[in-house]
Amino acid sequence: MDERAAVAKEFVGARAEDFPTSPLYRALRPVVAEQPQILDMLGYRRAGQQAPYLFFGAVHHLVLGGAEHPLRDFFASVVGDAARSPEEAGPALIDFCDTYRPELDQLIRTRLVQTNAVRRAVGLRYALAVIAETCDQPVHLVEVGASAGTLLHVDRYRFRIAGRSFGPADAAVTIDSDWRGDSLPEMGVIPTIASRTGIDLHPVDATDPEERAWLRALVWPENSADAGLLDAALAGLAADPPRLIAGDGIDVCPDLGRQLPSGEPRVVFHAATRMHVPPDRRAAFDQAIDSMGERGPLFHVWLEPGHVPHEGDTADDRPVLRFHGPGTGGTQPLVQIAGHGQWLAPVDAELGGEA
Template sequence: MQEIGAVAEVFRTARGFGSSPLYSRLLEVVAGDGSLLELAARTRPGQQPTFALFGAVHHLLLTGTPDPLAEYYPSVVGADARPVDGDTGPAFTRFCAAHSSRIASLLGTRLVQTNHVQRSLVLPLGLALLRRTTPAPVCVVEVGCSAGLNLRADRYAYTVGGRLVGDRGSAVHIEVNVPDPGPLPDLDTLPDIADVVGIDLAPPDLTDEDDRAWLRALVWPENSHQAAQLQAAMAEAATDPPRVVAGDAIEIGPAVASTLPPGLPRLVVHTATRIHVSAEERPAFDAAVAVFGADGPLLHLALEDDHLVAPSGRPGVGLTATDATGSRTIAVADGHLAWLEPLPAMNDGA
């Protein structure tokens, strides 16, 4: 169980919920309600209680729990969903009180394992950066990969800055607004992938209906396009699931690294993963990532650095690149990668 004061602070200061008017309102509701904070504190240590509580409630509504609260969820009732109003908070509070034991059970057993497929652009971007320096095949590793959907990023189509790249015939099509794509590497000239592996504490099983339902519940109620992307990506990955190893990267990272072909460059990515690692364990997490460079050149891309401002003035998340030359922020992006603004450092190092 998490400390209630810390949980309250998380709800009070949460950022990045701008695409969900419903969740933006509910952040305020939970932050000011002791019983809701006590419930949210049941979230497993290291997990973000905002995403966990909202995901648990969403899961119950999506799987058929009848309640007037569902009227506010476009994911449940469609375009006729009620806009946020004065009754939204009381409806949420009543629902949580009525179903507190079921919500607590989800909080105690589930992890925040959002597979925002939009973020998969990070992988081909890293591959293209490596291609600038070496023609060698690349070993791809994702830490906190959930079901591994983004590990199949080389099989998706992308429209980046108005240009179509990737697998044009893919059922998964990702569009990222890039005002100035000039600094980007050539996303159509990627190296071969020699090996691909993901690490996750408890990887969801795409053959399990409840696991798929939990992944769906982690997509915000208004984000129907992300939900459709998720369904298409789950169908794609189910035909040829990537290798995913269950465990804590801090503990199993060296063992996983030893399975990769020696000498080949490694691309290690994680997006909105380090945020779920407790502060005291983050140095060990960073060290575990660095281990992958022990037997081959390493490019480490992380979409994690919050509270940055893009050249256009938009607040966003920093995309950092770390290699033998050091670390640098190469872009600022929306947390879900709806948009990305490259920085001059995109052309440094790799």
């Protein structure tokens, strides 16, 4: 398959759950797949980057940045409830791409898909509660692919789920999520976080307006609540930034594993990151994380699409938070979770492909 066809397949061959909360992007995917010039432009994106997220992020960035073009009338992030029907947006998108080709080209060549989905912290909170069942020591929290690092503040957020709340009552960030099951497992107790470190190819500076604008553009246009969460979480990071290390997790993890205090437990988390690692580098990515268990108990938690399974896992198209740790004997599915954390469900719940 040539590069153009491969990119087109990312837009139309992609799984049905893609963009579940963006009718606009869902409607535009087949339009993009028919545009050779856009597909060719995407051929110059950085290795491993998933083309649809990058492309729509670039378009949204220009629209939010004030591009005067009829396409803006389709973006709820710009015109709110007055947004026009997504089904009619195709011609405007094609014209927009002609008009703003140099700007789009620059963004596509240089930017990374860095979506920092704050609501995903509910999955990390869930995993930390499971870890607390067997680990009564403080843990060192490491996120590989942390973007700006909003998930590293997981213990500072309030979570409301299934009529219950967890986390500090006076938190500046409150995350709502649904529970699609009978009784919600206990999430009240989590380990103390002894240190928090993010690793990213390009750590996002929460105080830089241009960087914040790119993260904002990566939030899908209809998801105004998520945009509000991102703003609040970035303010928290700006006030008290966690340690962020610039580099590839493949190179950084082994060193960081040696630097953490010997014998102390470490939780290594990644979400929507391994999917952007080029396929031929994923085994090295897994090994680098495993190496962090050489000098202390390693709890490894991840939320990645099932179609890019870790070594030894079987492919599973359901969105499942997975885990392995001392004594688990292999990978354990912990809980089903929507891609952006809007809901959780027991692993065995039959959800019938709900978004």
